[in-house]
Amino acid sequence: xxxxxxxxxxxxxxxxxxxxxxxxxxxxxxxxxxxxxxxxxxxxxxxxxxxxxxxxxxxxxxxxxxxxxxxxxxxxxxxxxxxxxxxxxxxxxxxxxxxxxxxxxxxxxxxxxxxxxxxxxxx
Numbered sequence: 001x002x003x004x005x006x007x008x009x010x011x012x013x014x015x016x017x018x019x020x021x022x023x024x025x026x027x028x029x030x031x032x033x034x035x036x037x038x039x040x041x042x043x044x045x046x047x048x049x050x051x052x053x054x055x056x057x058x059x060x061x062x063x064x065x066x067x068x069x070x071x072x073x074x075x076x077x078x079x080x081x082x083x084x085x086x087x088x089x090x091x092x093x094x095x096x097x098x099x100x101x102x103x104x105x106x107x108x109x110x111x112x113x114x115x116x117x118x119x120x121x122x123x
Contacts, residue, residue, distance in 0.1 A: 035115055041088030042112065046071065047081050051090070051104070060103040061094075 027035070042048060049071055054062045067078040082102060085091045090109065091102045 035111075038088055038090070038108065038111060039115075041084055041090060044081070044084075046073070046077075047085055050078075050081055050085065051109075054091070054102060054104050059106075061101045062103070064100045064102065 042051065050067060053066065053070055057066065064075075064078060064082060067073070067082070068075050071078065082091065082093070082100070086093050086102070088108070090105055092105060094101045094103070
């Protein structure tokens with residue numbers, strides 16, 4: 001028994017199981033790559049915790065010294081995760097003397113929010 005109309009399709013006849021005239025709003029390859037990189041950056045529990053700390057501390061000018069003790073990790077581990085979030089464009093970094101200060105980039109967070117609310121994910 002065929003699963004759908006395409007299972008019975010003859011190769012030289014058009015498929016009638018979907019409306020070929022309906023325009024589709026699909027991601028481009030470049031957009032998909034960019035979104036995947038963004039999601040990969042936040043798809044790590046420690047990075048989500050870092051973002052939540054920055055949000056709770058006002059979203060801006062949070063010193064790197066805040067993270068190790070609050071998260072129970074070493075400074076090198078905190079620096080690694082902060083670097084990844086900065087590379088993904090989710091944070092900006094400003095060096096002030098020996099300390100780095102981090103600020104959320106609201107537009108990047110909005111991209112995640114918009115993606116998660118996109119029709120692509122509605123089933």
